[in-house]
Structures are given as C-alpha cells and as structure tokens.
Amino acid sequence: xxDALIITAAVNGAETMREQNPNVPYTAAEIATEAVKCRxxxxxxxxxxxxxxxxxxxxxxxTFGQIxxxxxxxxxxxxxxxxxxxxxxxxxxRIEALDLRPDMATLTTGTVNFGDDVFKxxxxxxxxxxxxxxxxxxQPEIEIFEIGMMDTALxxxxxxxxxxxxxFDFVLGVPGAIAAxxxxxxxxxxxxxxxxxxxxxxxxxxxxxxxxxxxxxxxHVRVGLEDNVYLSKGVLAQGSWELVEKVAERARELGRRPVxxxxxxxxxxxDRMKSN
Ligand code: KMH
Ligand code: ZN
Numbered sequence: 001x002x003d004a005l006i007i008t009a010a011v012n013g014a015e016t017m018r019e020q021n022p023n024v025p026y027t028a029a030e031i032a033t034e035a036v037k038c039r040x041x042x043x044x045x046x047x048x049x050x051x052x053x054x055x056x057x058x059x060x061x062x063t064f065g066q067i068x069x070x071x072x073x074x075x076x077x078x079x080x081x082x083x084x085x086x087x088x089x090x091x092x093x094r095i096e097a098l099d100l101r102p103d104m105a106t107l108t109t110g111t112v113n114f115g116d117d118v119f120k121x122x123x124x125x126x127x128x129x130x131x132x133x134x135x136x137x138x139q140p141e142i143e144i145f146e147i148g149m150m151d152t153a154l155x156x157x158x159x160x161x162x163x164x165x166x167x168f169d170f171v172l173g174v175p176g177a178i179a180a181x182x183x184x185x186x187x188x189x190x191x192x193x194x195x196x197x198x199x200x201x202x203x204x205x206x207x208x209x210x211x212x213x214x215x216x217x218x219x220h221v222r223v224g225l226e227d228n229v230y231l232s233k234g235v236l237a238q239g240s241w242e243l244v245e246k247v248a249e250r251a252r253e254l255g256r257r258p259v260x261x262x263x264x265x266x267x268x269x270x271d272r273m274k275s276n
Contacts, residue, residue, distance in 0.1 A: 001217075001218035002218065003255055003256055003257045004256075004257055004259045004263060004267060005215065005220060005221065005251050005256040005257060005258050005259060006044050006045065006197075006199065006220040006221075006258075006259060006264045006267060006268070007042050007043045007044060007045075007220070007221050007222075007223070007244050007247055007248060007251075007258050008043060008044070008045040008046065008047050008080065008169075008199060008220070008221070008222040008223075008224075009034075009035075009038035009043040009045070009046050009047070009222075009223065009224040009240040009241065009243075009244050010046075010047040010048075010201065010222055010223070010224035010225070010226035010227055010240065011024075011025055011031060011034050011035065011038065011046050011047070011048055011224050011225060011226065011239075011240045012024050012025050012026065012031065012034075012048060012049050012051060012224075012225060012226060013049055013082075013224075013225065013226025013227070014049045014051075014057035014082070014084070014085060014086040014226075015057075015086070015226075016225050016226055016229060017055050018055060020229050021225055021229035021236050021237065022236075023225065023236070023237065023238055023239045024055075024225050024229075025051075025239075026051040026052070026053060026054075026055050027051070027053060028063070028066035028067045028069070028070040028071075029070055031046075031048060031067050031070065031071065032067075032070035032071045032073070032074050032075070033074075034046075034239055034240060034241065035071045035074070035075050035077050035079075036074050036075050036077075037239055037241035038077065038224075038239075038240055038241045038244050039075050039076070039077040039261075040241070041241040041242070041244040041245040041248060042244050042245065042247070042248030042251075042258035043077060043240075043241075043244045043258075044077065044078055044258070044259055044260060044261045044263070044264035045077060045078035045079070045080055045103070045104065045261065045264060046071070046077055046078070046079055046080065046224075047080045047082065047106070047141075047222065047224070047226065048067055048071075048079060048080065048081060048082065049082045049085065049086075049226070050063035050064050050067065050097075051063070057085060057086040057089075059082070059083075059085045059089060059093050059094050059095070059096060059097060060093075060096065060097065061096050061097040061099075061100065063097075064081060064097035064100055064102075065097070065100055067079075068100055068102060076260075076261050076262070077261055078103040078104060078261045078264060078265065078270075079102045079103050079104075080102060080103060080104040080105060080106065080141060081097060081098065081100075081102040081104075081105040081106070082094075082105070082106050083095050083098070083105050083106050083107060083108075083129050083133075084106055084108055084119065084143065087114055087117040087118065087119050087120070091125045091128055091129065094129070095128070095129055095132050098132050098133065098135075098136050098138060099136055101136050101137070101138060102138060103138075103139075103265070103270055104138060104139050104140070104141055104167075104268070104270065105133055105138050105140060105141070106140065106141050106143045106169070107126065107129050107130060107133065107140035107141065107142055107143065108121045108126075108142075108143040108144075108145065108149065109121065109126055109142055109143075109144070109149040109150075109152040109153040109156065110126075110145070110146060110148055110149035110152050112145045112146045112149070112174070112176070112177045113174075113175075113176025113177060114145075114174055114175075114176060114177070115174070115175045115176060116176075119145070123152070126152070126156070127156075127161055130156065130161050130162060131161075139167065139268060139269065139270050139272070140162070140166070140167075141167050141168070141169050141199075142162070142166055142167065142168045142169065143168075143169050143171055144168055144169065144170050144171065144188065145171045145174055145177040145178060146177050146178050147178060147184075147187075147188065150168075150188055150191050153166070153168070154191070154193065157193065164193060164195055164196070165193075165195040165196055165197065165269055166193065166196050166197075167196065167197045167198065167199075167268050168192065168196060168197070168198040168199070169198070169199045169200070169201055169222055170185055170188055170189075170198065170199070170200045170201070171200075171201045171203065171227075172184060172185060172200065172201070172202055172203065172206060172210060173202050173203030173204055173206040173210075174203050180202050180203060180204075180206030180209075180210060182209075182210070182213055185200060185210065185213065185214070185217075186217075189217065189219070197220065197267060197268060198219050198220065199214065199219055199220035199221055199222050200213070200214040200219055200220075200221060200222065201222040201223070201227050202227065202228070203227050203228065204227070204228050204230075205228070205230070205233075206228075207223055207227050207228035207243070208223070208228075208243070208246065208247070211223055211247050211250075212247075212250055215247070215250060215251050215254050215256050216254060221247050221251075223240065223243040223244060223246075223247055224240035224243060224244075225237065225239070225240050225243075226240075228243070231243065231246070
C-alpha cells in the first residue's frame with residue numbers, strides 16, 4: 001500500500017446552508033480563504049459548488065470563474081468543480097463552466113434518490129458531461145452513490161466513453177442511496193478496474209469513521225461541510241479545514257502521508273488529459 005494520501009475538502013456543496021453551520025463558504029473570497037486553510041491542514045484538492053451571495057446554488061460560469069481565480073491567486077490547491085450542482089438543475093446548467101478548465105470535475109454515473117429528491121443522471125446526460133470533460137481535457141472523478149453506478153462506469157469504460165486510469169469517489173450514506181456500511185465499501189473497492197484510484201466520502205456521522213477505514217485500506221479521503229457539518233457529536237466544525245486536520249492527524253498515526261497538490265496530480269494522472 002502506498003503511504004501517499006490525497007485529502008479532498010468538499011467545502012460547501014449545494015445543500016449545506018449557513019443555518020446548519022455558519023462556516024459554510026458561499027462567496028469566491030470565502031471559498032478561497034477556506035481553500036488556503038484546507039491546504040495548510042493537509043488537503044491537496046477542494047471539491048466546490050457555486051453559490052450566490054445568499055447561498056442559493058448556482059453553476060454559472062461567472063461564479064465559477066470568480067472561484068477559480070480567487071483560489072488560484074492564493075493557493076496551489078487543486079480545484080475540482082461539481083458537475084452535479086443541485087437536483088433541480090438541467091445538465092447544461094451543471095456544466096456551463098467547464099471551459100474554465102478546473103483541475104478535475106465530478107461525474108456521477110447514474111440516477112439516485114437524494115433525500116426526498118432525485119439526483120438525475122440518465123445515460124445521455126452522463127455521456128454529455130463525459131464528452132464536455134473530454135473536450136476540455138478534464139479528468140473526471142467518478143462519483144458512486146449506488147452500486148449500479150459502478151456497473152455503468154465500467155460499461156462506459158469498456159465502450160471508450162471513459163478512459164483508464166479512472167479515479168472513483170464512493171459516496172456512502174446519502175438518504176435514499178447506498179448506506180454507509182463498511183462492508184459496502186469493501187465490496188465496491190473490490191470491483192475497481194486495476195490501476196484505478198479511489199476515495200471515500202461518508203455522509204453525516206459516517207464521514208470520519210469511513211475516512212479512517214479508507215486510510216487503513218490504502219484509499220484516499222474526502223471530508224468537508226458538503227457532507228458533514230460536525231467535528232464530533234453536537235460540535236460544529238469551524239470549517240472543512242478542521243475535518244481535514246483530523247484526517248491528516250489520524251493518517252500520520254497510521255503511516256499515511258497527506259500529499260501536496262503536485263504529487264496528487266501525478267497520482268491522479270491529471271496531466272495525461274492535458275497532453276491529449
Ligand atoms: N448536490 C448533489 C445533488 C457532485 O457534486 O458532483 C450532487 C452532488 C454531486 O453534490
Ligand atoms: Zn458536490
């Protein structure tokens with residue numbers, strides 16, 4: 001098992017509001033400040049959603065442009081755009097900022113219940129997003145919220161819609177989707193094509209236990225306020241950076257080494273896309 005560990009900070013999401021945790025960053029300036037803190041705490045990448053000043057989710061190009069400029073002006077942290085956006089957005093809204101060429105962007109390979117809503121990703125939608133990612137030489141992070149999404153990802157890989165090596169993020173514990181059971185993570189990791197890399201994002205109280213399991217399994221980790229607003233029971237996190245810090249601390253105890261963005265880029269083969 002490699003000691004190298006990529007920690008991704010999911011700093012805001014589309015659903016987490018300041019009413020749940022006042023430290024959720026909305027504006028580009030707030031996101032950049034949070035990104036710097038996450039980098040100092042050991043994160044190599046942020047996963048980010050656009051927000052309007054009142055917190056309304058948006059994937060618009062101007063907002064993502066401001067985020068990318070603000071973060072890159074202050075940090076070398078890798079920037080991963082969400083293409084999931086919010087459940088009510090159409091696919092074109094979700095991907096309109098990809099020409100800004102973030103370091104990475106997400107790609108969910110299926111439709112799933114998302115609380116009381118539906119996070120819709122039909123096969124044509126997935127192909128549209130994959131094609132836009134490929135057009136701008138952006139490596140996808142394949143987001144797996146349900147087991148069937150793994151099969152679809154493998155099928156798209158076999159068809160050449162996706163190209164190896166792939167990076168997967170297993171999201172466990174969204175209400176209505178796959179539960180955050182450790183054995184489910186074991187099962188899905190066993191299905192990975194060789195050469196893949198993977199991380200885990202546990203939702204709510206499952207975030208840190210699953211992160212710690214991934215550390216022991218040799219996987220990478222995503223934590224942050226998008227997925228969980230608490231540092232411990234009843235104690236709100238001061239920011240995603242505090243969750244990153246906790247994972248980095250545990251990682252060092254277990255002989256894992258949080259890597260800098262440059263090394264993460266190599267591990268994730270991000271430059272491979274740029275030279276195509
Ligand atoms: N907000 C969710 C509906 C992603 O970022 O790619 C979808 C999501 C996934 O957060
Ligand atoms: Zn997201």
